[in-house]
Amino acid sequence: KAGVTQTPRYLIKTRGQQVTLSCSPISGHRSVSWYQQTPGQGLQFLFEYFSETQRNKGNFPGRFSGRQFSNSRSEMNVSTLELGDSALYLCASREASLYEQYFGPGTRLTVT
Amino acid sequence: TQLLEQSPQFLSIQEGENLTVYCNSSSVFSSLQWYRQEPGEGPVLLVTVVTGGEVKKLKRLTFQFGDARKDSSLHITAAQPGDTGLYLCAHRSGYSTLTFGKGTMLLVSP
Numbered sequence: 001k002a003g004v005t006q007t008p009r010y011l012i013k014t015r016g017q018q019v020t021l022s023c024s025p026i027s028g029h030r031s032v033s034w035y036q037q038t039p040g041q042g043l044q045f046l047f048e049y050f051s052e053t054q055r056n057k058g059n060f061p062g063r064f065s066g067r068q069f070s071n072s073r074s075e076m077n078v079s080t081l082e083l084g085d086s087a088l089y090l091c092a093s094r095e096a097s098l099y100e101q102y103f104g105p106g107t108r109l110t111v112t
Numbered sequence: 113t114q115l116l117e118q119s120p121q122f123l124s125i126q127e128g129e130n131l132t133v134y135c136n137s138s139s140v141f142s143s144l145q146w147y148r149q150e151p152g153e154g155p156v157l158l159v160t161v162v163t164g165g166e167v168k169k170l171k172r173l174t175f176q177f178g179d180a181r182k183d184s185s186l187h188i189t190a191a192q193p194g195d196t197g198l199y200l201c202a203h204r205s206g207y208s209t210l211t212f213g214k215g216t217m218l219l220v221s222p
Contacts, residue, residue, distance in 0.1 A: 004154070031207070031208055033208045033209075033210075035210075041214075042200075042212055042213065042214035042215060043155070043200065043202075043210075043212040043215075044212075045209050045210060045211070048207075048208040048209065050208075055208070056206060056208060056209055058209075090154050090155075092154070092208075094207075094208065099204060099207060100157055101157070101208065101210065103153075103154025103155050103156070104154050105152060105153050105154055106153075106154055
């Protein structure tokens, strides 16, 4: 099976802009989670989607949002970008009844 | 929030050396996971430890879960350049929420 794919791999945006990142899970995986990775804070959980519903949310401001489509693909959106949003954004998918998550390679977002 | 503290933050060694990295907390966990993240990639699960005192081996990697289930260690024997990467410990709450330590960056030079 193909692994988790994320697009784009690299992105440069300006403060105040918004951005949309995409994640395609492993075929058959219905759960998609998003994480933010920064040198200062490490890897932090953003949110999880399962069958198009947000099931869990981390401690991030409302500027961070996401959605999941009927084919399990997921997008996350960050509005009004700040310099501190520069990070590696990782998505991970898993099968419905199993715990193990499989991570994609991430999208490196740079906000200038 | 159940924090995981990893040490050391950075480790640079020569090929063939042994090393141990640590993951500590004041909280008790039902399980802990270890991941390795290579540059440009996402984390990959190496092992899950569940029972206090448990020791698991994965080739040259030995993982131990503390008796009190508050800490874990990863020992690498005869490190190789291919072991280079960020080693992360994490605990799971619910099905999908992983809380990670900040990791130990390991650099193994030939």
